[in-house]
Amino acid sequence: MSLSLRDKSLFRQQAFIGGLWLDADSGRNVPVYNPATGAELGQMPWMGAAETRRAIECAEQALVSWKKMLSKDRAAILRRWCNLILEHQEDLAQIMTAEQGKPLSESRSEISSSASYIEWFAEEAKRTYGETIPAGKKDQQLLTIRQPIGVVAAITPWNFPAQMIARKCSPALAAGCTVVIKPAPQTPYSALALAVLAQMAGLPDGVLNIVTGKAGEIGDEMTANPAVRKLSFTGSTVVGKVLMEKCALTVKQVSMELGGNAPFIVFDDANLDFAVRHVLASKFRNSGQTCVCANRIMVQSSVYDEFATKLTSAVREIKIGPGSNENTTLGPLIDDRAIDKVDGLVRDALSKGAKALIGGTPHNAGALFYAPTVLTGVTQNMQVFHKEIFGPVAPLYLFEKEEEAIDLANATRYGLAAYFFSRDVGRVWRVSEALEYGMVGANSGTLSSEATPFGGIKESGIGREGGKYGIQEFLEIKYINMGLEG
Ligand SMILES: NC(=O)c1ccc[n+]([C@@H]2O[C@H](COP(=O)([O-])OP(=O)(O)OC[C@H]3O[C@@H](n4cnc5c(N)ncnc54)[C@H](O)[C@@H]3O)[C@@H](O)[C@H]2O)c1
Ligand SMILES: O=C[C@H](O)CS(=O)(=O)O
Numbered sequence: 358m359s360l361s362l363r364d365k366s367l368f369r370q371q372a373f374i375g376g377l378w379l380d381a382d383s384g385r386n387v388p389v390y391n392p393a394t395g396a397e398l399g400q401m402p403w404m405g406a407a408e409t410r411r412a413i414e415c416a417e418q419a420l421v422s423w424k425k426m427l428s429k430d431r432a433a434i435l436r437r438w439c440n441l442i443l444e445h446q447e448d449l450a451q452i453m454t455a456e457q458g459k460p461l462s463e464s465r466s467e468i469s470s471s472a473s474y475i476e477w478f479a480e481e482a483k484r485t486y487g488e489t490i491p492a493g494k495k496d497q498q499l500l501t502i503r504q505p506i507g508v509v510a511a512i513t514p515w516n517f518p519a520q521m522i523a524r525k526c527s528p529a530l531a532a533g534c535t536v537v538i539k540p541a542p543q544t545p546y547s548a549l550a551l552a553v554l555a556q557m558a559g560l561p562d563g564v565l566n567i568v569t570g571k572a573g574e575i576g577d578e579m580t581a582n583p584a585v586r587k588l589s590f591t592g593s594t595v596v597g598k599v600l601m602e603k604c605a606l607t608v609k610q611v612s613m614e615l616g617g618n619a620p621f622i623v624f625d626d627a628n629l630d631f632a633v634r635h636v637l638a639s640k641f642r643n644s645g646q647t648c649v650c651a652n653r654i655m656v657q658s659s660v661y662d663e664f665a666t667k668l669t670s671a672v673r674e675i676k677i678g679p680g681s682n683e684n685t686t687l688g689p690l691i692d693d694r695a696i697d698k699v700d701g702l703v704r705d706a707l708s709k710g711a712k713a714l715i716g717g718t719p720h721n722a723g724a725l726f727y728a729p730t731v732l733t734g735v736t737q738n739m740q741v742f743h744k745e746i747f748g749p750v751a752p753l754y755l756f757e758k759e760e761e762a763i764d765l766a767n768a769t770r771y772g773l774a775a776y777f778f779s780r781d782v783g784r785v786w787r788v789s790e791a792l793e794y795g796m797v798g799a800n801s802g803t804l805s806s807e808a809t810p811f812g813g814i815k816e817s818g819i820g821r822e823g824g825k826y827g828i829q830e831f832l833e834i835k836y837i838n839m840g841l842e843g
Pocket of ligand 1: 512513514515516517539540541542572573574575576577591592593594596597599613614615616617647648649745773817818
């Protein structure tokens, strides 16, 4: 391990099941690499169905007492977890940048955001209210109560390796559920470090379990095991569909946070400098590897050239390099597959007539670096219009009228995030309503907050994470019809 941590106990190369740190039954491990250098960062247990089954059994046993605990006592443990995460923020950020590649500033911000979700749901734990319903008959009381769904399985992606854990686990735990998580194989260490701190916070054994290894086998056990009552997945739409189908056999509830293809519309009445700043915040965060990145930038014809020039000048200031360098603002992509996908989309666009004002090729900062890119003359017949780029590429599309921009924006199976910039109040309301997305940024390029419902429609997902809605995803409504003796 090449990390210099204040608390070395945070860096774990074993899975966490029933409060124990374990190797795979087979003893097999697989390497985890630092995407900035290609160096091996450590090893990860290569577990499968048997270990997953045991983790689910541990979660089922722990559920009995965890769900009976007073919500304020569950809240106190979550609060301690939140505080420990903030106390260890720098170490957690170092681990995240080493395994995922994002700049340290972004890793610190993600750790802070993760703690905010835990803090938010520690409070929500105490507000899982039921209701009484006016009786229709004499000597009768009608009421509902909220109860935890039970054992929850969670599968998370590599692009936000801490926040996706916090955003799923904290509402589940707050609701009284127990959890078995499979993190992405590219980024297991952030999840395992959070488990170290959860154990330190007093989370009882078996309440939180982390299994690492063979995604297909682990996923098959999670989706088939009848003890699992809910699957919460964040990842690509194609995998989400597979998991949904498998969950149907045992009628599991699902939350799906899937892919995106966000339009970013710049109208002729927008403040262009302001819009450029928000493109940078939306498009180039995490090297463009976020589900809510501006994926299609649509600019009204009369301001197209001016906007393209301003954006290119701003992109020229981006500092590409290893995330461990404090002045880096753009890190590497996660792996070779990502580089090939991004470069393939750019080459396809260029071959069909698009032009690169800046970038347009991999960068010599290292094997997994792609140059921040602005493409003009991009059209719907190019693959980049229909695919989630997941890289630092800003394709510019030209439109004439408002209606055309909305039709172009909605011409996708995805429906996660959308953005637009205009200073016309009537247009702001019209466009906010017309865009077919779960989340809309009106004169804003950023959306995420622990206080708001994060999620998509169409093939971007089911359910919401965060806000007052996040905990409802892990609660069942029980209706009680109470007859009173005459
Ligand atoms: N909507 C959101 O909140 C959100 C957030 C982050 C990422 N994403 C999406 O995730 C994708 C990028 O992340 P990714 O490359 O890790 O996605 P991915 O779907 O390839 O993998 C996500 C997780 O699923 C696991 N997985 C893959 N195949 C599986 C299977 N058959 N059974 C069980 N688990 C399986 C992976 O190991 C990983 O842990 C993008 O599409 C992005 O838009 C969405
Ligand atoms: O990639 C998806 C994340 O949910 C993005 S955000 O940090 O929530 O905006």
